[in-house]
Structures are given as structure tokens and as C-alpha cells.
Amino acid sequence: MAQNCVRYNYDAPLDLLLNEKRNEVGRGSLSQSGLGTQIELELDVSRRSFIAKHGVDTTAPDLCQAADAEALEGSALGAMLVPV
Numbered sequence: 830m831a832q833n834c835v836r837y838n839y840d841a842p843l844d845l846l847l848n849e850k851r852n853e854v855g856r857g858s859l860s861q862s863g864l865g866t867q868i869e870l871e872l873d874v875s876r877r878s879f880i881a882k883h884g885v886d887t888t889a890p891d892l893c894q895a896a897d898a899e900a901l902e903g904s905a906l907g908a909m910l911v912p913v
Contacts, residue, residue: 830910834893837900837910844909879906 831839851857861868876887883895899907 830887830892830896830899830906833888833890834896836893836913837896838913840909840911 831837848857879895880886883892883898885892885895896907896910900910900912901907
């Protein structure tokens, strides 16, 4: 979402920290190697949910309205957005 909105950057350091914490309990990127199909399915469900929730496609050139809504809602996705 941050890639298609000039008002936000993606919080990569927070993402890295979260992944490290998930790895400590066996749920991070290190545990994903054998779960390709399940991860793809979950990503597809998340993408469809996002599209339905905001009425935009994830490839739209301007996702600022959706990013603003996520940030205002205080969602997990919104927490990864850093205002520029």
C-alpha cells in the first residue's frame, strides 16, 4: 500500500523486528519454507478482503485513501505505515 501512496512509507525496521520475534516462536519467515500453498492462500484472502473493504484493487496507482483508512482504524496494516 505504501508503494502506491506518496503520504506513507512502509516501516521496514518494524517488519524486520516482528519477523524476528515470530521466528523466536516458530512462526516467522524461517518456518514458512514448507507452507507455500497455505501462505499463498492466506495472501489471496487478505488481498480480496482489502479490495472488498476499501473498494480498490491492490494494484491501483493511488491507495492513499485506503492507507488513510487503515491508519485511522489502527489496524495491523495501518501500524506498518509511517506518515511521510
